[in-house]
Amino acid sequence: MDRPTLYDDDIVTWADEQVAALRALAARSDLSNAVDWENVIEEIESVGRSDIERVESALAQMLIHILKYASAPSAQSTRSWRTEVLLHHAAAEKTYRRSMRQRIDWDRLWARSIRLARAALDEFGDSLIAGLPDRLPFTPEELTAPDFDMDRGLERLAAVLKSPPDRH
Numbered sequence: 001m002d003r004p005t006l007y008d009d010d011i012v013t014w015a016d017e018q019v020a021a022l023r024a025l026a027a028r029s030d031l032s033n034a035v036d037w038e039n040v041i042e043e044i045e046s047v048g049r050s051d052i053e054r055v056e057s058a059l060a061q062m063l064i065h066i067l068k069y070a071s072a073p074s075a076q077s078t079r080s081w082r083t084e085v086l087l088h089h090a091a092a093e094k095t096y097r098r099s100m101r102q103r104i105d106w107d108r109l110w111a112r113s114i115r116l117a118r119a120a121l122d123e124f125g126d127s128l129i130a131g132l133p134d135r136l137p138f139t140p141e142e143l144t145a146p147d148f149d150m151d152r153g154l155e156r157l158a159a160v161l162k163s164p165p166d167r168h
Helices: 011-026 037-071 078-095 098-103 106-123 140-144 150-162
Strands: none
Touching (some): 011 037, 037 150, 078 140
16 A cells, blocks of 8 residues: 555544545446445445544534623623634544535634524523624634634634624
């Protein structure tokens, strides 16, 4: 193997490469059809998808807690929200690979985070901060940087809320 550690370094890329190789093998009529190619391929594809879903979940939880803190900074739970951001960031940073960047729908992730933060705040009579952008105000590199924490998230969010809207 040219890259024996790809499985450990970037399982999403590894899965893509394995799926392509298996599809090529499955197309060959000279090989045994004893292998259930489609289900084997599907299982390997799911390995990559599950890592992406794990990263999306951790990132969403980070964003939800940042949004809640920005919206209700005097709520009792703010200290636990800070801890939650750190815990979810650690999970995202551990699993995130650059190959995931184009596979994650960042604006959908942001919209879902807003929706869930709003629901959590509503439950306790708080409101979501006004003026949030429609698009994710963080880059993937910001969210997964080793030094990202609640303060960095709040600073970035405050800067976006103060800046004039983008006019493309």
